[in-house]
Amino acid sequence: MSDRQLTFTESELLSDHDYAAPHAVGDQRLHGGFDADGNYVPPRSQGRRVAIDNWTAALRERGGDLFEADSSLLSGPRVPNVEQQRLLIDNGITRPFWNGLTITGKIEGRGRMIAQIPLPNLGSLVVEDIGGMAIGHLGKGLLTAHGIDEGGEPDKGIGGHDVMWFVARDLALGADAHPDVEPPGNIARPDGEKPARRMPEIELPYEMLLGFLMNLLLIEFRAEIGFASTQNVLRTPTLFTDRRAEAEEAAEIVERIRTDERIHVESLRLYLGEFRSLTFKTVDGGEVSGADLIDPFWKGLIHWATVEQPRIAAENTYQALKGQILEDADGERILQDFDALADPGYSLAAG
Ligand SMILES: [Fe+2]
Numbered sequence: 061m062s063d064r065q066l067t068f069t070e071s072e073l074l075s076d077h078d079y080a081a082p083h084a085v086g087d088q089r090l091h092g093g094f095d096a097d098g099n100y101v102p103p104r105s106q107g108r109r110v111a112i113d114n115w116t117a118a119l120r121e122r123g124g125d126l127f128e129a130d131s132s133l134l135s136g137p138r139v140p141n142v143e144q145q146r147l148l149i150d151n152g153i154t155r156p157f158w159n160g161l162t163i164t165g166k167i168e169g170r171g172r173m174i175a176q177i178p179l180p181n182l183g184s185l186v187v188e189d190i191g192g193m194a195i196g197h198l199g200k201g202l203l204t205a206h207g208i209d210e211g212g213e214p215d216k217g218i219g220g221h222d223v224m225w226f227v228a229r230d231l232a233l234g235a236d237a238h239p240d241v242e243p244p245g246n247i248a249r250p251d252g253e254k255p256a257r258r259m260p261e262i263e264l265p266y267e268m269l270l271g272f273l274m275n276l277l278l279i280e281f282r283a284e285i286g287f288a289s290t291q292n293v294l295r296t297p298t299l300f301t302d303r304r305a306e307a308e309e310a311a312e313i314v315e316r317i318r319t320d321e322r323i324h325v326e327s328l329r330l331y332l333g334e335f336r337s338l339t340f341k342t343v344d345g346g347e348v349s350g351a352d353l354i355d356p357f358w359k360g361l362i363h364w365a366t367v368e369q370p371r372i373a374a375e376n377t378y379q380a381l382k383g384q385i386l387e388d389a390d391g392e393r394i395l396q397d398f399d400a401l402a403d404p405g406y407s408l409a410a411g
C-alpha cells in the first residue's frame with residue numbers, strides 16, 4: 061500500500077491556506093481568502109483538501125467510490141424561476157428577491173449546528189476499523205469545519221455563508237431596501253401514522269446520523285439551483301442598472317459560496333460512500349451491509365426531495381408571491397405575465 065496520510069489532527073483539518081489577501085467586502089471580514097493570482101480560496105481547505113483526496117483514493121482502492129449524486133437530483137419546479145424573478149425586478153418588485161437572499165442567508169446560518177450534532181460512537185456500529193477514514197474524523201474537525209463554513213465565526217467578526225448572502229443582497233439592492241424576514245417553517249417529509257423507523261436493523265442514533273447526512277447532501281446538492289439562478293438574475297444587464305458594478309460583485313460572492321459548497325458536497329458523498337462500503341453490526345447481533353441500509357432510504361428520500369417537496373414549496377411560495385404582486389398598482393398584469401413564465405410541468409392548484 062502507499063504511504064499516503066490517512067489520519068489527521070483536528071488542527072490539520074481546520075488549517076487555512078496562506079492567503080495573499082484576506083476576503084473582505086467593504087469593512088465586513090469574510091472567511092477564506094485570495095491567492096497571489098487573485099483566485100478565491102475556500103476557508104479551512106488546506107489539510108481538508110489533502111485528507112478528502114487521500115480518503116477518496118483509499119476508498120476506491122477498496123472497491124468503493126463516492127456516493128452517487130448527479131444532476132437528476134436538481135429536478136422539480138421552482139417558483140420564482142429566473143425569468144419570473146427578472147420580470148418582478150424589472151417591474152420594481154424587488155422584495156421577493158430580497159426575501160429570498162435573506163432567507164437563504166438565515167438558513168445557511170442555521171448550518172452552524174452541523175458543528176455540534178451529537179455523534180454516536182461509530183466504532184460500535186461499523187465492523188471495520190474506521191480510524192483511517194473520513195467517517196473516523198467526523199468529530200475530529202470535519203463537521204466543525206463544515207458548520208463554521210456555513211455560520212462563520214461571529215466571535216471573531218468573520219462572516220461565513222450567512223453573512224456572505226446578506227452582503228451580496230445589500231450590494232445589489234442597497235442595505236435596508238426592505239424589512240428583515242424569517243425563513244418559513246420546514247416542510248416535513250410525511251412519516252405515515254407514527255414516526256417511522258427507517259433502518260430498524262441499527263440503533264436509532266445511527267439511523268438519525270445517516271439520515272441527517274443524506275438529507276444534508278440533498279440540501280447541499282440542490283443549493284446549486286439557487287446559486288445558478290441568483291447569479292443569472294444578478295448578472296442581467298438590464299436589471300440593477302444604477303448598481304451594475306455592485307450586482308456583479310454580488311454575483312462573485314455567490315460564486316465563492318458555490319466554491320465552498322463543492323467541498324461540502326464532495327465530503328458528504330465521501331462519508332456516505334464509505335458507510336455504503338462497510339459492514340454494520342445490527343441490534344440483534346448480526347451484520348448488514350451499509351449499502352443495504354442506505355440505498356433504500358436514499359431512494360425514498362430523493363423522491364420526496366425532488367418531486368413532492370418542490371411542488372409543495374412552489375405552491376406555498378406562489379401564494380405568498382401572488383399577494384405581494386397584487387399589491388402593485390399594475391399587479392394584475394404583472395401576475396398574468398408571471399404565470400405565463402411558469403416552469404413546464406408546474407400547474408397551479410385552483411385559486
Ligand atoms: Fe453554505
Ligand SMILES: [Fe+2]
Binds near residue numbers: 210280321324
Ligand atoms: Fe454547505
